[in-house]
Amino acid sequence: MNSLALIAVFGIGGWEVMLILALLLILVGAKRLPLAASRQGNDQQFVQATKLFVAQGFGIGRIPFAPGTFGTLFGFAWFALLIAMGNFWAYLAAVIESIALSIWLCDEAEKILGKTDPGSVVLDEIVAIPLCFLPWLISEWIRRDHVMPPLETFFTGQSLIWTALIFAAFRLFDIWKPWPVRGLQRLPGGWGVTVDDLAAALYVALITIPFVA
Secondary structure (H helix, E strand, O other): OOHHHHHHHHOOOHHHHHHHHHHHHHHHHOOOOOOHHHHOOOHHHHHHHHHHHHHOOOOHHHOOOOHHHHHHHHHHHHHHHHHHOOOHHHHHHHHHHHHHHHHHHHHHHHHHHOOOOOOOOOHHHHHHHHHHOHHHHHHHHHHOOOOOOOOHHHHOHHHHHHHHHHHHHHHHHHHHOOOOHHHHOOOOHHHHHHHHHHHHHHHHHHHHHHHHO
16 A cells, blocks of 8 residues: 555545654654753753754754755645644744744854854754745635635645645755855855745745746
């Protein structure tokens, strides 16, 4: 029985698969939870380990291969969680707050690791994904008389194909870094780590506009 048949049998939707995948990624990546420092009674070390753990996408960035891709996948779970809140304004507020958190924590992670834009730091990819869907979300929100669309709008049937294309487009722009994405990467600290991913997400969002308008 293939995976699609299993989904049909157990009644699992695409978004639920995404959330399950996100949990599995966390379990795989979180090999060293920030608990050792607390056992040593070193509060400062514990705080730093916790900041790094979150900046690394709750451990996902510790996966030894393609951490950016896995971080992006977790970003879809973050997007699904925001949609599940059922409030457009709460969605926007959470996006803005998560971006601010990413700038701060990615800056802290650079200091802790002593590296510029370390590959294990994937919080920037995670918080950028909801921006990719903003035109599609706004279109659905307006069409439904300012009611948030259900998760199934983005994770079932034909929509799942569009969501997969958005994933591929974001990875393309994040790796390719066309102007001005690459230049933004040179911003100091957490700004440089986060803003270039936001610019890549905005490229994706602009591309989707003709298809969702």
